[in-house]
Amino acid sequence: MNLPAKALPLLLAALLVAGPLLIVVSALPASTVPTTTAMKRVPQHLITPDPQLGAGVPQVEAGPSSGGSALGTRASGTDPVIVIPIEFQDVTHAGAHNTAYFDSMMNGPSPSVNGFYQENSYGTFGLQATVAGWVRSAHTMAYYGQDGSGVDDATGPIYRLTVEAVQLAHAAGVNFANFDSNPNDGVVDHVVIVHAGGAQEASPNTNLIWSHRWAVIDGDPNLPGDQRLVEDSKQIYGYAMISEDSPVGVLAHEFGHDLGLPDLYDTDSSSLGIGVWDVMGSGSWNGNPRGTSPSDFSAWSKVKLGWVTPIEVTAPLLSQRIAQVENNSVVYRLTIKTASTGDEYLLVENRERVGFDAAQPGSGLLIYHVDDSVPNNDNEAHRKVDVLEADEASAGDTPNDAGDPWASNAVGLGPDTNPNSNGYGNIRTGWKVRNIGAAGTIMVADLSREVDDDLAILKVTHPTAVAVNSAVNVFVTVRNQGARTQPNVNVTLRVFLNSLAPASEVNISNGRQSGPGLNTTQFEVFTWTFTASSQGRYILDARVDLAGDEILENNERLGHVTSLVFVDGFQDDVESGMGLWNTPGQGALDAYRWAIVDDSSPYGKSHSPTHAWRFGYYGGIPNLMRYHYLDSRAISVTGGPLYLVYYQSYDLSRIETPTANETDNASVEVMAGAGPWQRVAFFQGKGLPWQTISVNLTPYLGPTPTTLRLRFNATSSIMPNTGGWWVDDIFLSATNLSRAVAVLPVVSDRTVDPGAEAVFTFKLVNIGDYDDTFRFSAALPSGWTAVLVTNSTSVVPVGTARVPLAPDAETSLQFRVVAATSALRGTVETIHLTATSANDASKSADFVATARVADPLGLGGIQKYIVWIILLGIALIVIVILVDHAKSRKFRGHLR
Structure with a gap:
């Protein structure tokens, strides 16, 4: 065989060996890296500004309403309302805005405030307003409206305008006894102050007054202490204040606070909150002109007001007919979890563009993700009431457009959609809302939870x-x-x-x-x-x-x-009465006092197991004591180190007030030996989640053994009736508490193609004694990338992720890893993701993920040697050819 004839089959053989390997290397599945999604206080509950103004609510402090009704109690019947219009020395009212104008706005046929509440309550609740004649203030508009450190407070709190209006109206003949439908509480139900001139929420003029709902804290600033505002033996406390130009939506919103509802817009203006889908959000401004057709209440608000009893889905509801909610009290609840601190669940309702909802941007099923343990809608990553928008994957978090409701969508909402039905903490729930029909007065959808074994x-x-x-x-x-x-x-x-x-x-x-x-x-x-x-x-x-x-x-x-x-055995979980404590100077019927409460008490909550100390309002005899003490027994101490540890929750401020002096004070004090008392900790304002408090008392001890007494000291000049200071699990120890973190793997082993994504799941647990925040780092193979999913929709780079957790709290996280396109098939990569305390870098835990690069042909990573195999094959061919050529020459020479 000549050289070309022998070389050709050898080259073909080499290609047959190398070809499949080249194909394995070059024809690999491709993948893209997941995109990263974006994840104070003022007086009163301010109305969200007119969206056309393009500004946020200034310095808003989120919080529950200061309404006179307990949220969750049914609002029914007809409530009396007194409306007091007031003008100023420099600003008088428009001629058209007479008492008949406001009577129609309040009591007339829709659109009126009464019509709004009749529609939303399905005819079970309404308002009957009496409009007083215009009265005239002794001051200018700017006297009350000029902004200082907060809104409308340059010359004092804005509620002083209410004081003046009430006193002028009483002098003009208004009998406030006619406006208390619950004579047992002695408080006027609903007071509306209408001031002449424009409103600050619709204007850049900071001398105007911002419409709000607040309360009269002090009816007479000339007397020491907070004085009640009383006329006709009735206290005037909560009120709403609007402009003569305010539309129906503004007052409908403020009355929501009167009934106990919180603001559902994002009060720090970092997001839209619930958006246009509730009058307690920016829906108060729906309509043209703005605010003339305010949004109906959302399903959550109607449930909380007792106007809707949600239908609990406990078995699959297939092809379920869902009537429009505007005139049918039909809402479906899909429970995620129940907890004493507040349930988590989904709500489903059919919203159509009828009635006050006629100005909504679209129609269809609205699906809400609710967590009642969250106080407000300020945290866009974990809201109290969040709209799961049908167009969220494409439009982002913008609950103000026609794409938000779900309609004509067979895929709908489920564990695998965006947004998904996962709970907060990224816990899979299995809930599905599928096969959603066209928008209409009756819609059809499948409501089910496909979890058989759990x-x-x-x-x-x-x-x-x-x-x-x-x-x-x-x-x-x-x-x-x-x-x-x-x-x-x-x-x-x-x-x-x-x-x-x-x-x-x-x-x-x-x-x-x-x-x-x-x-x-x-x-x-x-x-x-x-x-x-x-x-x-x-x-x-x-x-x-x-x-x-x-x-x-x-x-x-x-x-x-x-x-x-425990030092001298001093440890109290508050489950065995007040044996270790006394309350000097306190009477059993004092209005504000220290008392042990259990979890079933009206203001009861404990850290563990069921009882805690609380200082706060219980009703009773007013006490003029400035300080209220909870004193311990004498404790024998031999020396340091010594730590006081206890757990607390507190709300010492009125949510309506803007400055630090509008809060009561809470102090922890110690006395070594014969004294004096020394303050070792001090708190103001609000800190409602349970907190671990540890105080090093060693510097306060003398050089010799002594006795020690502890004292919790609170004031009660500002604290609202619903506030308080809760203290639990108190002890003294020579050893301080510490931080710790643990990781529980859920899915730690995945197979992944080069360039594709592998999703690992683990739980992060704070097993330390303090609230903590955790940061992350990952040791990735060259060319690999990763992100963390920190809740159902928040995808962030590993290095920037931060997860806060209370002691013993946990969250499920997804670790999404994208393999390098050059990853060698058949190789196994071990990837360490480290979670570290942001407060103590020595406390960390590792999640170990095993990524197996797919090897469908069983080549075991041989492709990394492909170049050498090809070169070796070529070399062998050359050698064979040369040897064969040499033999041919030798054979021919021998014949000669």
């Missing part, structure tokens, strides 16, 4: 801190959250000391327990007891096992108990 650890109940060698009781609550009855329930509790390392596990008796079968929605409480024989952090790891469980994130939950040596 056992969940709802909570792990345990003490906060115990003495060394004490028994620790642990209660683990398990619930069947799937549709299928589970015949066997197996729960395991593991206990670790100071870390989750296997060597740190503590042996406990009966660590694995089996319970009876659970029907859907049933729950069972499992109990363990162990002895905390050492000082340190006992980490509790409760897990329920179920083959085929569809929601793995809720199968495991951590908690922790701190074991300490």
Whole structure:
């Protein structure tokens, strides 16, 4: 065979070997990196500004309404309203704005304020207003309207205009006793002050008055202390103030506060909040002219006002007919979780452009994600009431357009859509709203929860801190959250000391327990007891096992108990009465007083288990004491170090007030030996979530053994009746508390193609003693990228993600990793994601993700040698050719 003839088949053989490998390298699936989505206080509840003004609400402090009604109680019947128009020395009212004009605005046929409430309550609640004649202030508009440190406060709080208007109206013959429909409380139900001139929310003029809902805190500033405003033996407290030019929507919004509703716009102006879909948001300005056709209340607001009883979806509702909500009290509730602090759920309603909703931008199903444990809509990543917009994937978070309602959408909302039906913390719920029909008076949709098998650890109940060698009781609550009855329930509790390392596990008796079968929605409480024989952090790891469980994130939950040596045995979980404490100077019927409350009390809430101390208003005899004390018994102390630890929640301020002096004071004081009392901690304003407080008392001790007394000291000159100072789990120890973090893997092993995305899931748990914020870092292979999904819609780079958690709180996170396009098939990458305390860099935990680069041909990474294989093949061909050529020449020479 000659050289060309032999080389050709050899080259073909080399290509047959190398060709498939080249194809594997070059014809790889492509993927794109996930895009990153964007994730004070003033007086009163201010109306959100006219959107055409293009400005936010200045310095708004979010918070509950100061309304006279408890939210969640049914508003029914007809409430009396007194309307008092007032003009100024320099600004008089327009001629057309006589008493008949305001009577029509309040009482006339729609569009009127009464018509608005009749429509929204389905005819069960309305208003009957009496309009007084115009009265004239002794001051100018700017005297009341000029802005100072806040809104309308340059010469004092704006409620002083209400004081003047009420006193002038009374002098003109208004009998305020006619406007208290509940004589037991002695407070006028609804007061509306209408001032002459324009409104600041619709103008850049800062000398105008901003429409608001507030209360008369002090009816006579010339007398010491806060004086009630009383006429005809009735107190005038809450009021709404609007301009003579204000449209119906402004007053409809302010009356919502009167009934107990909060603002649902974003009061820090960083987002739109609920947008145009509730009069408590920017929907108060719907219509043309602006505000003449305000949005109806959202499903959430109607439920809270008692006008709608939501239909709980407990089984699939397929092709469900959903009537328009404007004239049918039909709302569906899809529960995500229930909790004592507030439930989380979805609400579904059919909103059509009829009645006051005629000015809405679109029609269809509105789906809301609600978390009643959240106080307001200021945090766009975790709102109280969030509209899940149908066009959110394309239009972003903009709840003010025609694309927000869901209509003619077969895919609808589910775990796999954007937005999705996940709960906060990115917990999969399984809820689906599918096969959504066309918008109309009757819409059709499937409401279902496709979760057949799901056992969940709802909570792990345990003490906060115990003495060394004490028994620790642990209660683990398990619930069947799937549709299928589970015949066997197996729960395991593991206990670790100071870390989750296997060597740190503590042996406990009966660590694995089996319970009876659970029907859907049933729950069972499992109990363990162990002895905390050492000082340190006992980490509790409760897990329920179920083959085929569809929601793995809720199968495991951590908690922790701190074991300490208490100084002189001083430790109080407030479950055994006031034996360690006394309240000097306090009477049993004092209006403001210290008392032990339990979780079922009107103002009761505890840190653990069910009782806490609270200072606040209970009703009774006024007490002129400036300070109110909760004093401890004498405690024997031999020296330092010494730490006071306790847990607190407080609201010492009126939400309507703008400055720091409009708050009561809370102090923690100590006295060593014979004194004096020394302040060691001081608080003002508001801090409603439970907080861990640790105070180093060592500097306050003398050089020799002594006795120590503790004192919690509060004032009560500003505090609203619903406020207070809650204190629980109080102890003294020579050891301070500390921070800690743990990671629970959920999905840690994935197969991924080069250039494609792998999604890992884990739970982050704060097992430390303080509120903490965690940051992240990842060690990625070259060319790989990653992001974190910190809740259902927030995708952020790993390095910029921040996750705040309270002690023992947890959240589920997604770690989305995109492999390099050059990743070698058959290789396995181990990726470490580290979560670190932002307050203590020594406290961290690792999530270890295993990414297996797909190898469908079983080549085991051989493609990285492809170049050498090709070169070797060519070299072998050359060698074969040369050897063959040499042999041919030798053979021919021998013949000669």
